[in-house]
Amino acid sequence: MIVTVTLNPSLDRTIEVDVLTRGEMIRARSARLDPGGKGVNVSRALLAGGEVASTAVVTVGGSEGEQLRRLLAAEGLAVRAVPVAGRTRSNVTIAEPGGVVTKLNEPGAPLSGDELAEVAGAVAAESAAASWVAGCGSLPPGVPDGIYAELCRRVSAAGIRVAIDSSGPALLAALPARPDLVKPNREELAEAVGRPVGRLADVVEAARELRARGARGVLVSLGSDGAVLVDDDGVIAGDAPVAHPRSTVGAGDALLAGFLAAGARGPRALAEALAWGAAAVRLPASRMPRRSDIRHDIVRIHSRPDLDQPLVS
Template sequence: MNQHVIVTLTLNPSLDRTIEVDRLVHGTVIRATSARLDPGGKGVNVSRALLANDVPTVAVVTAGGADGDQLVHLLEADGIPLGAVRVAGRTRSNITVVEPDGVVTKLNEPGEPLSREELDAVADRVLAEMGSASWVVTCGSVPPGVPTGIYARMCEFFTAAGVRVAVDTSGPALLAAVEARPFLIKPNREELAEAVGRPVDSVGDVVEAAEELRDRGAGTVLASLGADGAVLVEEEGVTIGEAPVAVPRSTVGAGDALLAGFLAAGARGAPALAEGLAWGAAAVGLPASRMPRPEDIRRDIVRIHTRPDLGRSLIA
């Protein structure tokens, strides 16, 4: 393996079918204007974005049933170096409906449980890929029946092996992982508010919530805020930025592209935040859950502020 490989781990990957419609009307028959099937899951998307920009990566995923076979086929067809762990449960499918104004409606299946033996096999597969890894990125929802502390235990395990760990999950799994002192977490606005148990309505609220999670154990907090951009809170200080998108196509996977760009650029400071924002904005301008390639990325639209306006309200 090449040096500085970024290994992603997705415990609950999916087949993502994205359907574009002129208008979504409840209780009616609607003809799609286009449809696309992509391999899905946060870690999968991070690896897809990295590979599209020639950053070495390996995607470790669970795969079960015929849908799992198709997931593996799609990943292999994309040329993504893959560590697939066969499991008994069926890989889930998700449906995303996108309207012309960029409004997205998602229907996500919960996934199926993983046994202790299957979880051990996943951890072993990550370890096998870690010889030249610079990061392990643990991403996405926890399948039903899997302990909420699974990412925390994996964070401790992989950190002890000498690799930086990034965590992108939500709810109790995020709070548990924070206690395991990951190098980086990437919550969105809703996940950040849930983690601290109060609304996050301004840039100052984001910074305060991020600092609280850093006090609990997280090293760096990269908070993605949709159209409001992102806030980076790290030991060196606070940086915020935006990358306006003139014609949004789909927000699916945009936060994953943001994380991928941030990691690819060194995961520290304004330059990494700017790169992440450029990748995330490029993803918003693409249909379905396509990940941006170099020709899609516009760094000139990124605005970075090292002296943030903490009183600025976030878009409702």
């Protein structure tokens, strides 16, 4: 059982166009509305791709929050909704052929101290039988940067493993609380260490720096360059080429879900993560892949990766 925590969920509207031209009237080819937020997507992927038991702890507010609730219920996802005063945000993604996306994300509404306490209580109740708790996504305005660190300390004390998928100050603040896993992408990793990562060697060095600051394991998603896992067992890299990408939205969340579903350790878990992430890239909008969408034959695992390899994505 895996519990996800999303403090800043969203309604995600994805609009597909032939080409995005600034200042022009553009006719859309299609449009889709999905429930959004990193933790929400991880739970959706666990349900769709692996039928892994998961509960999404999520804040909901206003009519948008009710719509989010209905969308999640329609997918059959177990949800612990925490009502909040502010409204749930809406995000818009413009998707062009070839997987090029332009995203417009609202900041979200602030959460009060009482509302954060309600979330903590919901996490404690839902995680009693959990093997992992995953704190995912950006923080709403005004929420303390240390909220994920607090989550780590509380959940770890109960003997439950913790994964953090966030960025910026929230990610850095979580590291001293020793999360079992952090999952930055390339840009988030570079921001965390304060320097660019242009080669695989740079990724490994930066991941080791996050481990030195407290993270037990670091899973770095690298888009078309695949992913790198750095933990107590060493360094493993891999990729899963996609010939015709449609949307990268939610692909990193699917990758994390696959990794957790496969035990969160070693080459098998990394291979599953890559297969799930690649499947998400082949789908429109932020659809999460079902078992029939997931291809393991395209995954390549490198136990001795070429660290001089430049990153292209």
